[in-house]
Amino acid sequence: MLVIGLTGGIASGKSTVSRILRELGFAIIDADRIAREILSPGHPAYQKVIDTFGKNILMEDGQIDRAKLGKIVFANREKLLVLNSITHPEVLKEIRKKIKELTSAGVERIVVDIPLLFEAKMTSLVDEIWVVYVPEEEQIKRLMARNGFSRDEALARIRSQMPLEEKVKLADVVIDNSGSIESTREQILTILQKRKWNG
Numbered sequence: 730m731l732v733i734g735l736t737g738g739i740a741s742g743k744s745t746v747s748r749i750l751r752e753l754g755f756a757i758i759d760a761d762r763i764a765r766e767i768l769s770p771g772h773p774a775y776q777k778v779i780d781t782f783g784k785n786i787l788m789e790d791g792q793i794d795r796a797k798l799g800k801i802v803f804a805n806r807e808k809l810l811v812l813n814s815i816t817h818p819e820v821l822k823e824i825r826k827k828i829k830e831l832t833s834a835g836v837e838r839i840v841v842d843i844p845l846l847f848e849a850k851m852t853s854l855v856d857e858i859w860v861v862y863v864p865e866e867e868q869i870k871r872l873m874a875r876n877g878f879s880r881d882e883a884l885a886r887i888r889s890q891m892p893l894e895e896k897v898k899l900a901d902v903v904i905d906n907s908g909s910i911e912s913t914r915e916q917i918l919t920i921l922q923k924r925k926w927n928g
């Protein structure tokens with residue numbers, strides 16, 4: 730049984746790598762998706778976020794306006810820490826639960842795709858750490874293109890995370906995603922073949 734913690738910087742390519750690993754037979758736990766679920770109506774974290782940030786972050790249908798909340802917290806470190814203190818314990822609980830469910834169902838290879846593995850001190854959840862790396866200029870470019878952010882908005886998000894270079898130093902495996910997706914796939918296949926995990 731192996732639980733890989735897949736991390737990196739925002740828009741460095743974690744989802745791209747986890748998609749490839751899924752095709753190769755790994756079960757994926759997506760922390761961003763869990764974080765989205767716990768901020769939906771009916772969850773305790775949803776109520777706490779409204780009590781803290783006010784009803785003006787809600788859309789007409791009662792959902793949290795994520796773009797609006799993002800603008801607030803990524804421009805203000807203290808507010809981001811408050812949001813983290815509400816969401817991270819819930820995310821951690823849910824990841825633990827999902828790992829347990831998968832392992833009791835006999836699943837042998839699990840990937841936890843989690844951008845804040847180091848920042849949220851969740852490394853003890855996983856057996857080894859894979860970091861997806863791209864140089865910062867490429868990260869900015871991809872983030873601006875994907876999210877329609879200005880350069881400043883992209884930088885604000887990047888700066889709210891541990892520098893990617895630091896994460897690389899703490900990794901067991903580094904995937905360089907600055908080339909083509911095909912070259913990323915080849916790196917992954919090489920790593921898995923070395924460990925005789927293919928097939």
Ligand SMILES: CC(C)(COP(=O)(O)OP(=O)(O)OC[C@H]1O[C@@H](n2cnc3c(N)ncnc32)[C@H](O)[C@@H]1O)[C@@H](O)C(=O)NCCC(=O)NCCS
Pocket residue numbers: 738739740760761764768795796798799802809812813816817820843844845849886889890
């Ligand atoms: C602020 C929110 C509402 C903005 O939502 P939005 O839809 O714009 O972004 P989304 O959730 O898809 O995240 C996109 C990326 O932003 C980065 N990011 C998200 N939250 C954080 C954070 N608290 N600190 C640093 N980077 C973050 C991650 O790289 C993530 O992959 C949302 O990111 C959020 O609720 N964040 C707090 C929960 C969290 O920490 N999630 C990360 C997984 S544990």
Ligand SMILES: Nc1ncnc2c1ncn2[C@@H]1O[C@H](COP(=O)(O)OP(=O)(O)OP(=O)(O)O)[C@@H](O)[C@H]1O
Pocket residue numbers: 737738739740741742743744745746761844871872875906907908909910913
């Ligand atoms: N090798 C690549 N070449 C070109 N574009 C890429 C490559 N890998 C990923 N991308 C693009 O870059 C963007 C970010 O990739 P992806 O969504 O996989 O990153 P992420 O790390 O999961 O992001 P987040 O932290 O926001 O969840 C996407 O638009 C994706 O299509």
